Amino acid sequence: MANKKTDNSSSKKIEDLKKFEKETKDTVMTTNQGLKVNDTNNSLKSGERGSTLLEDFLLREKITHFDHERIPERIVHARGSGAHGYFELYESIAEYSKAGIFTDTSRKTPVFARFSTVAGSKGSTDLARDVRGFAVKLYTEEGTWDLVGNNMPIFFIQDAMKFPDLIHAVKPEPNKEIPQAASAHDTFYDFISRTTETLHNQIWLMSDRAIPRSLRMMEGFGIHTFRLINDKGESHFVKFHWKPKLGVHSVTWDEAVKISGADSDFHRRDLWDAIDSGHFPEWELGIQIVAQEDEHKFDFDLLDPTKLIPEDMVPVKIIGKMTLNKNPENFFAETEQVAFLPGHIVPGIDFSNDPLLQGRLFSYRDTQLSRLGSPNFHQIPINRPIVPTHNNQRDGHMQMDIPKGQTAYFPNSISGGCPHLAKMSEGAFTSYEERIDAKKIRTRSESFSDHFSQPALFYRSLADWEQQHLTDAYIFELGKCTHQHIQERMLYIIAQIDQDLSEKVAKGLGLKVPKSIDKPLNQAIGADADVSKFQPPKKKIYLEKDPALSQANTKFETIATRQVAVLIGDGFSMKDFKKMTDALKKEGAMVKIVAPHGGTVKGDDGSEQKVDAAVATTESVLYDALYIPGGKESVNTLKETAKFIKFINEALKHCKAIAADHEGVELLEASYVSKFKDDAAICLNTEPAKFIKAISQHRNWKRMKLAETIPV
Numbered sequence: 001m002a003n004k005k006t007d008n009s010s011s012k013k014i015e016d017l018k019k020f021e022k023e024t025k026d027t028v029m030t031t032n033q034g035l036k037v038n039d040t041n042n043s044l045k046s047g048e049r050g051s052t053l054l055e056d057f058l059l060r061e062k063i064t065h066f067d068h069e070r071i072p073e074r075i076v077h078a079r080g081s082g083a084h085g086y087f088e089l090y091e092s093i094a095e096y097s098k099a100g101i102f103t104d105t106s107r108k109t110p111v112f113a114r115f116s117t118v119a120g121s122k123g124s125t126d127l128a129r130d131v132r133g134f135a136v137k138l139y140t141e142e143g144t145w146d147l148v149g150n151n152m153p154i155f156f157i158q159d160a161m162k163f164p165d166l167i168h169a170v171k172p173e174p175n176k177e178i179p180q181a182a183s184a185h186d187t188f189y190d191f192i193s194r195t196t197e198t199l200h201n202q203i204w205l206m207s208d209r210a211i212p213r214s215l216r217m218m219e220g221f222g223i224h225t226f227r228l229i230n231d232k233g234e235s236h237f238v239k240f241h242w243k244p245k246l247g248v249h250s251v252t253w254d255e256a257v258k259i260s261g262a263d264s265d266f267h268r269r270d271l272w273d274a275i276d277s278g279h280f281p282e283w284e285l286g287i288q289i290v291a292q293e294d295e296h297k298f299d300f301d302l303l304d305p306t307k308l309i310p311e312d313m314v315p316v317k318i319i320g321k322m323t324l325n326k327n328p329e330n331f332f333a334e335t336e337q338v339a340f341l342p343g344h345i346v347p348g349i350d351f352s353n354d355p356l357l358q359g360r361l362f363s364y365r366d367t368q369l370s371r372l373g374s375p376n377f378h379q380i381p382i383n384r385p386i387v388p389t390h391n392n393q394r395d396g397h398m399q400m401d402i403p404k405g406q407t408a409y410f411p412n413s414i415s416g417g418c419p420h421l422a423k424m425s426e427g428a429f430t431s432y433e434e435r436i437d438a439k440k441i442r443t444r445s446e447s448f449s450d451h452f453s454q455p456a457l458f459y460r461s462l463a464d465w466e467q468q469h470l471t472d473a474y475i476f477e478l479g480k481c482t483h484q485h486i487q488e489r490m491l492y493i494i495a496q497i498d499q500d501l502s503e504k505v506a507k508g509l510g511l512k513v514p515k516s517i518d519k520p521l522n523q524a525i526g527a528d529a530d531v532s533k534f535q536p537p538k539k540k541i542y543l544e545k546d547p548a549l550s551q552a553n554t555k556f557e558t559i560a561t562r563q564v565a566v567l568i569g570d571g572f573s574m575k576d577f578k579k580m581t582d583a584l585k586k587e588g589a590m591v592k593i594v595a596p597h598g599g600t601v602k603g604d605d606g607s608e609q610k611v612d613a614a615v616a617t618t619e620s621v622l623y624d625a626l627y628i629p630g631g632k633e634s635v636n637t638l639k640e641t642a643k644f645i646k647f648i649n650e651a652l653k654h655c656k657a658i659a660a661d662h663e664g665v666e667l668l669e670a671s672y673v674s675k676f677k678d679d680a681a682i683c684l685n686t687e688p689a690k691f692i693k694a695i696s697q698h699r700n701w702k703r704m705k706l707a708e709t710i711p712v
């Protein structure tokens with residue numbers, strides 16, 4: 001992660017946005033017509049005690065605007081956070097793509113990225129168990145390219161036709177509007193258990209990927225197979241990957257639940273603060289390339305969006321990097337109004353026939369019309385491309401341009417035939433000429449029928465601790481279902497993925513794994529289809545494990561931006577404090593002082609330290625690690641407040657790195673620390689380097705089993 005405090009955020013897009021920015025500094029209040037206003041507190045009345053006059057145009061303007069401030073939230077991905085940045089290409093991939101963004105290494109392409117949860121409303125919690133949206137708008141010199149992906153490499157369904165069913169099943173139940181931002185309820189599992197194509201994304205949803213530590217610490221995936229087209233018109237299949245420089249890390253479910261109460265804006269705040277403090281998040285862009293002639297060489301169909309291509313089979317080639325270096329100026333104008341459309345592509349990139357992707361190409365434009373209210377949504381500053389646009393589309397609500405001239409049609413002679421058609425030599429887009437010889441048919445390809453092999457590959461590839469978290473998640477989610485027949489059907493289906501996993505989940509639910517099931521496994525097919533043809537076959541094992549699927553194999557290189565709570569009261573040892581916090585800050589960690597009260601605390605040398613949070617206003621789950629320096633008076637004061645002991649016990653439970661020096665160790669002894677012998681992430685009177693190493697490992701999962709016995 002880059003750490004540049006200087007603002008190098010300017011780009012063609014930022015310059016374009018600046019034209020629309022409005023300063024309030026040193027300005028006089030006016031109406032929207034520019035009339036200077038000297039009272040915005042009182043309406044115009046007949047007499048001091050009213051009544052209010054209809055004449056009051058100032059009141060009407062203010063209230064009318066307020067009455068219409070809200071627009072519909074996104075039907076999915078309503079809650080999100082965005083940031084500006086840029087994309088740089090490491091090396092040209094001209095052999096695969098003619099896109100300028102993939103051939104010109106001298107470019108710094110402006111981007112706007114928006115990360116989101118899927119199911120929850122705009123005001124819901126960041127730490128819901130959910131897929132995260134990972135949408136990137138790349139303002140290229142050849143037009144805007146939107147890569148609208150998620151933080152998981154596959155999707156729940158294979159055909160866009162099923163999207164409304166999926167979303168209706170996961171969203172709050174229609175009679176009571178419960179639960180908010182949660183998949184743990186009857187309607188979701190009723191649908192899942194009858195639509196086995198969902199199982200792969202479903203098992204990822206049960207994994208730690210669904211509760212990221214930070215938006216900066218998650219991968220992004222384009223999911224669909226796309227095409228890259230080179231200047232000879234040749235096509236290669238491609239999958240896009242965003243790999244975070246900080247590695248892929250998550251919190252535990254217990255933390256997620258508590259963070260939702262302590263700070264429901266946890267991810268949004270984390271992204272904002274990181275960029276604001278100059279710790280710019282970075283992701284490398286990777287591609288998996290499959291030659292046209294290899295389309296059918298896999299055990300799965302490349303057009304099936306519920307399948308990933310294991311990195312062990314087709315390695316990810318890293319080709320560039322995205323850096324986010326500027327927060328939005330205004331949430332509504334930028335993050336809320338940004339409109340991503342998978343149909344926004346540029347020459348050198350094209351679609352495949354993935355039926356989910358094909359349906360998306362319709363849905364996103366359509367939804368902007370009800371969300372942003374006009375076919376001119378592309379004219380909103382954040383949505384404008386950085387290159388000029390010319391065509392004969394005219395008028396519509398909120399038209400911002402003033403197209404000149406007598407003609408708005410093509411062909412014309414009056415305007416010299418302009419705007420004239422672009423030639424291929426001028427960079428025109430043309431669709432890949434794919435040969436198609438088929439009958440028109442409403443069906444699902446049988447090559448999409450394998451629903452168990454990849455969920456099983458995912459489960460096998462996880463480390464023990466990840467499998468444990470996943471098992472607990474299934475028990476939690478299915479435990480929230482009130483219909484036993486739904487729970488049992490899910491157990492039967494999970495057993496097709498892994499018998500042992502299903503047995504463990506069944507134990508947690510107090511049920512038995514059923515030996516058979518009444519209805520066909522997959523009911524998501526047409527009424528007149530030959531049902532037997534569309535039942536998922538038994539799982540295949542074409543790869544034992546794919547290491548890239550486990551977070552145990554991610555990067556553990558840095559402690560930059562990790563939040564370290566330092567617990568101190570008056571009289572803390574300045575020597576201990578300085579030695580440790582200097583070392584932590586040098587590595588880019590964010591040191592936060594947590595004290596019995598707000599204001600300042602005094603060190604044993606008489607100097608004062610500003611408190612970041614009084615213990616009553618903060619929670620252990622908001623930090624990655626904690627440190628307690630020595631100082632008798634300080635430690636005695638901390639011992640008097642039970643919350644400090646809870647703070648430590650929670651950090652222990654969540655397998656975090658903990659360090660203490662001198663008398664600080666005594667405070668630890670009041671916690672459950674004595675249960676943990678030879679724990680690599682408990683650093684008592686050690687050099688800072690050991691603590692730093694422990695924080696960089698994210699968590700000490702070796703502690704997990706024992707930590708579960710801590711009753712907090």
Ligand code: HDD
Binds near residue numbers: 115154160223356368
């Ligand atoms: Fe979607 C928003 C990602 C399938 C219909 N989707 C939306 C966003 C993301 C995704 C990240 C939020 C964009 C933003 O930040 O504004 N969606 C996906 C992925 C999918 C997917 C990765 C499968 C691979 N989506 C999908 C299907 C349909 C939609 C199959 C409909 C047929 N998605 C929408 C939408 C949204 C949307 C209703 C809501 C707001 C918006 O588009 O702009 O049109």
